[in-house]
Amino acid sequence: MSEVVKEKITAVDTVTCTIDGQQITVPRGTSVFDAAGQIGIVIPAFCNHAKLKPVGACRMCYVEIEKMPKLQVSCATMATDGMVVSTNSQQVREGRKAVIEFTLINHPLDCPTCDKGGECDLQDLTFDHGYDDSRFGFDKMRFIEEEKRDTFDDLKIGPEIVLNRNRCILCYKCVRANKEAFGEYDIGAFERGDLTEINATPGGEVSNPFSGNLVEICPVGALTNSDWRYKIRVWLTKTVPSICNFSGSGTNITFYKEDHKNFVYRVTSRCNDAIDDGWLSDITRYGYQIVNSESRLKTPLIKKGGKQVKASWDEALAVIKKHMGQIKDQSGGVCIGGLISPSLDNASLYSFSKLFRTVFKSNNIDFRGDYRYLPSVTDSLFTIAASQPFSISDIEKSDVIITFGTDLIREHHNEYLKIRRAVNFYNSTVYSVNPYAVKTADIAKSEMVYSPGTDELVINGICLVAIEKKLVNSSAAAKLKSKISKLSPGVLAKLTGLSKEQFEELAEAISSAKKVTFIVGEIVARSLDRDKICAALSNLNKLFGVQDKGQLAVLSRYANSKGAQKLGLSATPYEIVKDELKKIWGEYPDCQPRNTDAMINLMKKEEIKGFITVGANPMRLYPDRSFASEGLEHVDFLVACDMFETETTELADVVLPLCSWAEYDGDYINLEGKVQTGKQAIKPKYESKAAFEIMELIARQLGAKLFENEQVKNEEIEKLLKLDSVLPWPDDFLKIEYEKKSSQDGYPVPLFICDDPHHSGHLTEKSPSLLNFSDSAYVELSKGLAAKIGVADGDPLRVESPVGKIVVPAKISPVLNSDVAIIPRNFSSTQTTSLLMRKKRVDSVKLTRVEE
Amino acid sequence: MKEILTALGRIFIRMPIGMLVVLKHLFKKPVTLDYPRKKKPMAPRFMGRQYLERYDDGSERCVSCGLCAAACPADCIYMEPAENEKGERYAKVFEINLLRCIFCGFCEEACPEEAIFMGHHYEFSADNRDSFIWTKEDMLVKHPRKDNPFKTLFRRVRKVYGVGEKKG
Ligand code: SF4
Ligand code: SF4
Ligand code: SF4
Ligand code: FES
Secondary structure, X not given: OOHHHHHHHHHOOEEEEEEOOEEEEEEOOOEHHHHHHHOOOOOOOOOOOOOOOOOOOOOOOEEEEOOOOOOEEOOOOEOOOOOEEEOOOHHHHHHHHHHHHHHOOOOOOOOOOOOOOOOOHHHHHHHHHOOOOOOOOOOOOOOXXXXXXXXXXXXXXXXXXXXXXXXXXXXXXXXXXXXXXXXOXXXXXEOOHHHOEEEEOOOOOOOOOOOHHHHHHOOOOOEEEOOOOOOOOHHHOEEEEEEOOOOOOOOEEEEEEEOOOOEEEEEEEOOOOOOOOOOOOHHHHHOOHHHHOOOEOOOOEEEXXXXXXXXXXXXXXXXXXXXXXXXXXXXXXHHEEEEEOOOOOHHHHHHHHHHHHHHHOOOOEEOOOOOOOOXXXXXXXXXXXXXXXXXXXXXXXXXXXEEEOOOHHHHOHHHHHHHHHHHHHHXXXXXXXXXXXXXXXXXXXXXXXXXXXXXHHHHHHHHHHHHXXXXXXXXXXXXXXXXXXXXXXXXXXXXXXXXXXHHHHHHHHHHHOOOEEEEXXXXXXXXXXXXXXXXXXXXXXXXXXXHHHEEEEEOOOOOOHHHHHHOOOOOOOOHHHHHHHHHHHOOOOOOOOOOHHHHHHHHHOOOOOEEEEEOOOHHHHOOOHHHHHHHHHHOOEEEEXXXXXXXXXXXXOEEEEEOOHHHOOEEEEOOOOOEEEEOOOOOOOOOOEOHHHHHHHHHHHOOOOOOXXXXXXXXXXXXXXXXOOOOOOOOOOOOOOOOOOOOOXXXXXXXEEEOOOOOOOOOHHHOHHHHHHOOOOOEEEOHHHHHHHOOOOOOEEEEEOOOOEEEEEXXXXXXXXXXXXXXXXXXXXXXXXXXXXXXXXXEEEEEEEOOO | OHHHHHHHHHHHHHHHHHHHHHHHHHOOOOXXXXXXXXXXXXXXXXXXXXXXXXXXXXXXXXXXXXXXXXXXXXXOXXXXXXXXXXXXXXXXXXXXXXXXXOOOOHHHHHOOOOXXXXXXXXXXXXXXXXXXXXXXXXXXXXXXOOOOHXXXXXXXXXXXXXXXXXXX
């Protein structure tokens, strides 16, 4: 090839081809299938999936290409310049007919019993392209387990997945998605030829946190889930677009509902490329079951003589009026506080804020019930770091991705998948820097596990090494050096348990990257020293110019955390929000703002007498159970609104049933700051009401009115959402003091309390499907630690901290490799947070075997 | 005079002729039936109330696929599928509202399992609306079929010797 030609080829990165007589120009590397899709020509296909690499397994997508002797599969054929394609010629139609006929050779006539019936690609394509009759007279091949002959050949291959191998058309979508998108290997294809079958890996089951997707992408009814099994025919349901309520990313979902029964039947994805690529975590997919749960609170409850009894809304409101009115008149509104869940919609959050700030004239509100020592000033470094802009779709555009202090598969499933996609499809490099080994590490170029509690030192180490190696601008380097160079990189390496080379690797990666994504997660957010860590991050950001060539942010965890921040739901809202609120309301309470910690403290001192929780469960989630319970028990009058009976509602004087997010229209702001609407799927179940209605009712009881009408409310919220909510980093480099951590004698193992990969928060334990994956607390350990203690998988283990003790089974983690203990906080049966102490940066425990 | 003659003619000529017709019918087979003691045999393709068939081993044929309900122009079939202890799909609830049914037979035609048939039963008068909702229990054929022992014997004989069997 001459130089000139070569140059020309590299210069042209688009190709122009003709499909069915229409010319189209597409980027090089686009498949014929996608090119046709762009001009609205739909080519029938089974095995092609927009988010997976093509395999060409099903041959359904045949097209005729000029100058090629045979039909070609369009999904695996790249468009080239001057290609002339026809997608509907006689030859193509015959080819399709033949493919369908072959596909059906061994396909059972199961449609009447098959759950896929009505939304089955094979049904549809047979109808459109197949022969009317079969020409094969012989018996169909049947996969059968002799001892299970009676069970219709269905195999349960996972907690929620049922496989029928006879129906499988071997498109390999399930295996490919599992591998390429989720990085899981629990389903595979076995045997050869006629006997090829999909199955769970021998001895295992398909239980990864994304397994529900396999069912959704299976083009036939080979993979179905127990959740939807034999429940209803799909054509009898209606779909409603909504948003996931369990994660911060706001993945898009579709509810399938039935009006007569007022019942939600299932959730499927609603592919939004900018957010979720059409993949849902199982929490999102099965978490909806809490909406239908029988154990939901059905009516308001009032405490009478120490016992909660059923009451009507009027009675409950009258009690609230009496007591809250009394507290307000006698002690003042400042003696009333409130905590709301950041998973609720904008209207609810805003109504809550307005109720407190205009009716009670109190600043005692918060939305963060599960963090201790929250920042009590508006411009804390943590608040700044959490307000930074972030774009989910930029993850895959970054060539270097660093995950710092985050166990993504327990916190941000969607970002976890996005990072995998970035690596598998866009050749990004991932560095996983965490206090314990995490699942993300298998795609990371290198995984660095630092000792718990040394987060800011790691960042300092990176900065110092970068300065030493002259990887950064020298004037900035000099400035920073004077602030943080008390400890040399060598000492930092020793303190953090990393090596100087590792610091160097990270420094080089950040400085040489074209685009960086720096994700900071819950491990940092939950740390008491979060401000210090964020100061270090601020330095790093400034030194490397991370945000100039990418993004750095602490990701918000809950469905509407961003919204809560923007609407001023913390005791100390952003200044601009405060000013705007003053303008809208014409008033703003000037009493002292109190966040969750401060409020619980005041409850103990009996200075907060009335308390309202909405969807929040501080008793379970606040990271010091005894502190929270002491506080709440001292409250004179506690109103708790929730969907279920929780540890918090048990203490309440009045319990009000709350709607789920499927029962009203609501706007949610995801971690990118994008406002999305979740539509109402069903009418409120039982006597439940949405939080904004409840707030309005309480306000009216107290002789006030929150909003004249819906429109006023929306306008006010609109005004607040328009404000720019990104806080600027400090102008200068920050000094970071190093304090030697005193280690806890006798409690050697650092403890992390987080979410189970199949659960989120305190509500998902009401979903039966999610319980099938994981139904009780455990303590996750590395193999080495388990051997040291002498326990095997499943053995009961006593977990002791200076303040509490629980006994839970041990679970040996395939991922962990250092001495840490991880316990999920999602199960009411185990009071995990009783192990935590409010003043601890790193909680540590003692693990001992329970002798028989 | 003329009128008297006409009247006489009526009495003595016309009336006996009429009475003759009556007399003739006295000895003829009546067109009406002694309903409800006697019932009219229905044409083989008469479409009355639906019934649900069973397999020979007594298990229900209907798998609650919902196709009959989808085909039903009057939208009168309601069902709830469920899983039986063997893991098979069956109809936990199967109801037809006969006040709505127009007896078009589309359900029979749609059924892929040959489970639902239009029967010959047509007597569904009742004095309340609820009794027009026929449930699965009402429609499923009995198992074993409650038959006259002689009839069963005859059927066996017929089967063995192949006599008197209906075609088709
Ligand atoms: S996979 Fe599709 S074609 Fe096959 S039995 Fe199920 S519905 Fe019918
Ligand atoms: S189980 Fe479904 S997705 Fe997997 S190969 Fe078979 S048909 Fe394809
Ligand atoms: S069509 Fe037949 S098998 Fe399907 S639900 Fe109706 S009666 Fe049952
Ligand atoms: S879609 Fe192209 S071969 Fe399957």
